[in-house]
Amino acid sequence: MAIAPLRRGLPLNQPRERPPSPREPARWIASHPDIRGLHVTHRLHRLLEPCPELKHAHDLVRRFAAMLANRDAAPLLSWLDELSRSGLPPLAGIAGGRREDQHAVAQGIITTYNSGVNEGRLPDVELQKRRMAGRAGVPLLRHRVVLIAHLRRRYADRPTTAPR
Incomplete structure (x- = not known):
């Protein structure tokens, strides 16, 4: 691997950047x-x-x-x-x-309005549906989604601390 650039005629003293991913x-x-x-x-x-x-x-x-x-x-x-x-x-x-x-x-x-909050809740509902795998009805699904929304709101209001 160390000799391959020499064989291709590439200078060794110039640093090469890796190409960016797509x-x-x-x-x-x-x-x-x-x-x-x-x-x-x-x-x-x-x-x-x-x-x-x-x-x-x-x-x-x-x-x-x-x-x-x-x-x-x-x-x-x-x-x-x-x-x-x-x-x-x-x-x-x-x-x-x-x-x-x-x-x-x-x-x-x-418009200044958007549906970002609703779009953020849809993955929660889908995740809970997958976790329960059809074993529970709508009342339990609703209860779990409401709990997740409450937890998100609770932790979103927390003051952030500087990384240690």
Whole structure:
């Protein structure tokens, strides 16, 4: 293993970074530029330079994030059109699905309300249903879900302490 880089003609005195996993660039693209560190921002720009498709996808994601941050749904139709014309099949598929529900998407962008609390409870219900495996009825399931919600609320209100 120590001789293999020499055989390939690679210099040994230059440190080499490992290539990012596919999830890392996706997380970098989706995260806000102010939150990313300088090292991550530099790696992302080096990754976007040779790939115009990835750069275009990055620009589209940032434009949608700007719509969410500004709560402005006016550019949604032009954004969906550009998403369809991007030439990238996964993005065109997303555009088709969002175009069918464009009124709901626009409402989700401009409204301050969300169903995040309900979405957080659904996995609790599903987990309890799996644990009980059909052995109990609705009253026991309701009781256990209410207890879990109470515990979450109780521990969410706790002050956090610094790690030791």
